[in-house]
Amino acid sequence: MTTLRPRGFSLIELLVVMAIIAALVAIAMPRYQATVQTARLTALKENLRVLRTSLDRYYEDKGTYPESLDALVEAKYLKAIPVDPVSESAQTWVLVDDPDGEVEGVVDVLSGARGTTPDGVPYADL
Numbered sequence: 624m625t626t627l628r629p630r631g632f633s634l635i636e637l638l639v640v641m642a643i644i645a646a647l648v649a650i651a652m653p654r655y656q657a658t659v660q661t662a663r664l665t666a667l668k669e670n671l672r673v674l675r676t677s678l679d680r681y682y683e684d685k686g687t688y689p690e691s692l693d694a695l696v697e698a699k700y701l702k703a704i705p706v707d708p709v710s711e712s713a714q715t716w717v718l719v720d721d722p723d724g725e726v727e728g729v730v731d732v733l734s735g736a737r738g739t740t741p742d743g744v745p746y747a748d749l
Contacts, residue, residue, distance in 0.1 A: 657741075664740055666708040671749060674716070674732045677701050688728025692716060709736035709746055717747065 674692070677700040682688050685698075695701045704713045715735030720728070736746040 660741060663708040667734055667736070667746065668749060670705040670707065671732065671734065673701070673705060678729060678732070688721075688726055688730050690728055691718070692729065692732070707734050707736055709734060709738070 674695075677695050678688060681695060681698065681700050689695055689698070692701075692704045696703060704716070706713045707715050717733040717735045718729045719731035719733060721730045734746040734749060739745050740749075
């Protein structure tokens with residue numbers, strides 16, 4: 624005589640599997656978020672480097688700084704204004720004029736993102 628065992632999983636087995644998956648997600652999530660934040664910071668630093676290099680090349684070629692970042696795009700120094708990966712917008716860049724007032728135009732660019740890096744440095748100071 625053979626007894627037939629019902630097929631499928633019991634509720635207890637399903638709850639145990641869901642608890643294990645939840646524990647693994649709870650362990651992995653902080654690491655994932657830290658990795659995303661590090662990637663955004665790296666992309667921000669690279670975008671700032673590209674913008675600053677473009678400003679310098681524009682000045683070397685034309686003898687003056689551009690009036691806006693759009694002038695860099697129009698003169699084909701950039702394909703498009705890069706997006707600030709922290710604020711997720713290309714409109715938040717802070718344009719810096721010459722503090723001495725000796726030259727006209729945008730001489731530097733800073734991030735307009737609020738907050739600080741994981742090291743405690745404000746994004747605007749990068």
